[in-house]
Amino acid sequence: MKKILSIIVPSYNSEAYLERCISSLLPGGEDLDIIIVDDGSKDATAEIADRLVKEHPSFIRVIHKENGGHGSCINVGIKEAKGTYYKVVDSDDRLSEEGLHAVLSYLKEVIRRNISLDMLLTNYVYDKKDAKRKFIMKPKGIPKDTMLGWDDIKHIRKYHYILMHSIIYRTEAIRECKLKLPEHTFYVDNIFAFQPLPYIKTICYKDIDLYYYYIGREGQSVAEENVIRQIDQYITVVNTMTQIYHDSKEIDSSPVCRKYMLDYLEIICSITCVFLSIDPTEDDLKKKKELWESIQKIDDQAAEELQHRVTLRLTNLPGKMGCSVSKRLYRLCSGVLGLN
Numbered sequence: 001m002k003k004i005l006s007i008i009v010p011s012y013n014s015e016a017y018l019e020r021c022i023s024s025l026l027p028g029g030e031d032l033d034i035i036i037v038d039d040g041s042k043d044a045t046a047e048i049a050d051r052l053v054k055e056h057p058s059f060i061r062v063i064h065k066e067n068g069g070h071g072s073c074i075n076v077g078i079k080e081a082k083g084t085y086y087k088v089v090d091s092d093d094r095l096s097e098e099g100l101h102a103v104l105s106y107l108k109e110v111i112r113r114n115i116s117l118d119m120l121l122t123n124y125v126y127d128k129k130d131a132k133r134k135f136i137m138k139p140k141g142i143p144k145d146t147m148l149g150w151d152d153i154k155h156i157r158k159y160h161y162i163l164m165h166s167i168i169y170r171t172e173a174i175r176e177c178k179l180k181l182p183e184h185t186f187y188v189d190n191i192f193a194f195q196p197l198p199y200i201k202t203i204c205y206k207d208i209d210l211y212y213y214y215i216g217r218e219g220q221s222v223a224e225e226n227v228i229r230q231i232d233q234y235i236t237v238v239n240t241m242t243q244i245y246h247d248s249k250e251i252d253s254s255p256v257c258r259k260y261m262l263d264y265l266e267i268i269c270s271i272t273c274v275f276l277s278i279d280p281t282e283d284d285l286k287k288k289k290e291l292w293e294s295i296q297k298i299d300d301q302a303a304e305e306l307q308h309r310v311t312l313r314l315t316n317l318p319g320k321m322g323c324s325v326s327k328r329l330y331r332l333c334s335g336v337l338g339l340n
Helices: 018-031 045-055 070-080 097-112 171-176 224-229 231-250 255-275 282-298 300-307 310-315 319-337
Strands: 005-011 032-039 060-065 085-088 119-128 135-137 167-170 203-215
Touching: 005 018, 005 070, 005 097, 018 032, 018 045, 018 097, 032 045, 032 070, 045 060, 060 070, 070 085, 070 171, 085 171, 097 119, 097 203, 167 171, 224 231, 224 255, 231 255, 231 282, 231 300, 255 282, 255 300, 255 310, 255 319, 282 300, 282 319, 300 310, 310 319
Parallel strands: 005 032, 005 085, 032 060, 119 203
Antiparallel strands: 085 167, 119 135, 119 167
16 A cells, blocks of 8 residues: 655664654554665664664665765655655654644545645744743745645745745655755755745645754754854855756746745845854855855846845845844844744
């Protein structure tokens, strides 16, 4: 029997939390095709994964591979997935049991009725360590429980842009768009949530708190100090997304989709500029300048539109004084939200 949902679990040195993640998936049982991708781990991740496969051989698989980074694990998953739908769950995160049952029930009905659904959106929860309040992120502006095309969506709020944690794709949809993420690069989850968009024709949002996104683990790539240290990889992601946006002009896609893609690009550019402004060196100032030169070279029309956006004006103020203002605004926002 064909599996309903493939869940790819990229895993690198995940011995401390892999079992917790997989335990949250087990209630899905035989409807799931769980693929643990061991990305050349140096700890006990491989042994834990092998044991989990022995315990649940009918719906858990493991692929052991040389280290290639998060993107390479997702690429392997796209190739190997057997489910009608496809989701990525990072090994330090988890799914809600109630939410998983609700999602599987809905997807079964979609398949039974032969409904064409390319992308299912759900909520994700910022599961921040020691936080008293948990932020639930919902794709504001998308009507819930309704099958939609892009033209049916009047307004997606820019600051509630769709992240990987929200997304379940139809597996063949991401194969059709030839999604292949860069290897040995952090922050490629943004590309995962971006490149397929012009190929997505049908969308449904279910108000289900499915994904719990853990924040606070030591060494996590989204920690401020790590983003600053790895800012060149963020710049690579921005350039890749700009090229994808430019190339998407050749695809017959909705104006609503194109506007959303430009909004998303604005946010990612703003994030990059903010982290280049926190403790700017002369090299950081140079990188900000080169970033815009690169965007202009790839798509001068997009660059011109982006430079007039309010968020980018505030995060890309010139010189060290401008960086100081951008940094203060960032600290204010992160302090209010308790997130970076």
